[in-house]
Amino acid sequence: MIPAAFDYVRAGSADEVVAALAEHGDEAKVIAGGMSLLPLMKLRLATPTVLVDAGRIDDLAYVRDAGDHIAIGALTRHRDLETSELLGESCGVLRGVAAEVGDNQVRHRGTLGGSVAHGDPASDLPAVLVALDATFVAQGPSGSRQLAAAAFFEGFLETALAPDELLTEVRVPKTGPDGWAYQKFNRRAQDWAIVGALAVRVAGAMRVALVNMGPTPLRAHGVETALAEGAAPDVAAGYGAEGTEAPSDLNASGEYREHLARVLVRRALEGAQA
Amino acid sequence: MDVSITVNGRAERHDVEPRTLLVQYLREACELTGTKVGCDTSSCGACTVLVDGESVKSCTMLAVQADGRSATTIEGLASGAELHAVQRAFQENHGLQCGFCTAGMVMAAVSLLDEVPNPTEADVRLGLEGNLCRCTGYHNIVKAVLAAAGSR
Numbered sequence: 291m292i293p294a295a296f297d298y299v300r301a302g303s304a305d306e307v308v309a310a311l312a313e314h315g316d317e318a319k320v321i322a323g324g325m326s327l328l329p330l331m332k333l334r335l336a337t338p339t340v341l342v343d344a345g346r347i348d349d350l351a352y353v354r355d356a357g358d359h360i361a362i363g364a365l366t367r368h369r370d371l372e373t374s375e376l377l378g379e380s381c382g383v384l385r386g387v388a389a390e391v392g393d394n395q396v397r398h399r400g401t402l403g404g405s406v407a408h409g410d411p412a413s414d415l416p417a418v419l420v421a422l423d424a425t426f427v428a429q430g431p432s433g434s435r436q437l438a439a440a441a442f443f444e445g446f447l448e449t450a451l452a453p454d455e456l457l458t459e460v461r462v463p464k465t466g467p468d469g470w471a472y473q474k475f476n477r478r479a480q481d482w483a484i485v486g487a488l489a490v491r492v493a494g495a496m497r498v499a500l501v502n503m504g505p506t507p508l509r510a511h512g513v514e515t516a517l518a519e520g521a522a523p524d525v526a527a528g529y530g531a532e533g534t535e536a537p538s539d540l541n542a543s544g545e546y547r548e549h550l551a552r553v554l555v556r557r558a559l560e561g562a563q564a
Numbered sequence: 565m566d567v568s569i570t571v572n573g574r575a576e577r578h579d580v581e582p583r584t585l586l587v588q589y590l591r592e593a594c595e596l597t598g599t600k601v602g603c604d605t606s607s608c609g610a611c612t613v614l615v616d617g618e619s620v621k622s623c624t625m626l627a628v629q630a631d632g633r634s635a636t637t638i639e640g641l642a643s644g645a646e647l648h649a650v651q652r653a654f655q656e657n658h659g660l661q662c663g664f665c666t667a668g669m670v671m672a673a674v675s676l677l678d679e680v681p682n683p684t685e686a687d688v689r690l691g692l693e694g695n696l697c698r699c700t701g702y703h704n705i706v707k708a709v710l711a712a713a714g715s716r
Contacts, residue, residue, distance in 0.1 A: 328625070329605055329624060394675065394679075
């Protein structure tokens, strides 16, 4: 399978990406590692006529201590997240879940920004960022703006990024090394999650997020509320499927996904509190 | 467009379309057919090669993304008649049957051992999760990778 023909633009900086997007509009797509976009292009589900390669903008690949938060460049690869000592100490959940993405080969190429901008509800890391109330920084023709994770994921493969904007940075709170657990249920080791459940303690309160339980990554607000009101983890987990829109597909019916969500939330809560 | 890649230590330069996949560049332009295309959807790992020393699935990378970088394929591992430690271990431990996954499996193992020099069995099984083998049941592959780690 070969992608449809396209013109290739290699960008040396975020400014060059934004300029190329301004010039080519909706016809252009940004590629970073290509782990999500290239499979779609090979299946001709995506047929951009201009491909803007951001993959060599090395100054957008970093994990930095920014005082009250950790700043991560959008071009930081999963491999660099899963081996980051700073992240291990300051936001262990992001480092740990990055190691669960795909397989070694995918993590050598795929980037945090690419995963976020792609907006796939079956991806692992967007759910982490929703749980952490991360902030995204996007650069467009009129400068940079910040977007809250809660308002970023709008639908299946749809985000609040404008067609002429580039995601440049992800900011996450310092949550420490521990106090989290991620439960990913799939049939083969490297597959996307059929359902995933994340529990992470942020500033003393337990946050819970779900993977592949709707068109976007979701917070399990029912579970969080029950916990805040003093419910035991196994009772709170009973609300794991509340407010979800679980899809039915070849792997699982929506009803089975709801069951998985409740079970996986319970296990994640037990793991995060252990 | 011209794409230059140092493949197995040799400078290659070929005029290819931007949509050319790295695996096509290696197999068709460089005529190195040891790298196989299996699933063509980045699931099976048969097309695994090293780019700048790290394993990647060459069916899901454009040749232009490797422009100016170095690539290593299965053909580049041995020194003359002397097999690479991982190749030798696969041979000695019967780590293959039909052989279709083997080039990718070996390259993934080389990258894994570079990152985790003294792996446990669990490390090997997890580290090779991106490579499928439909013959062996994996046991002898895992044994081979552990043997290669111990032999170095």
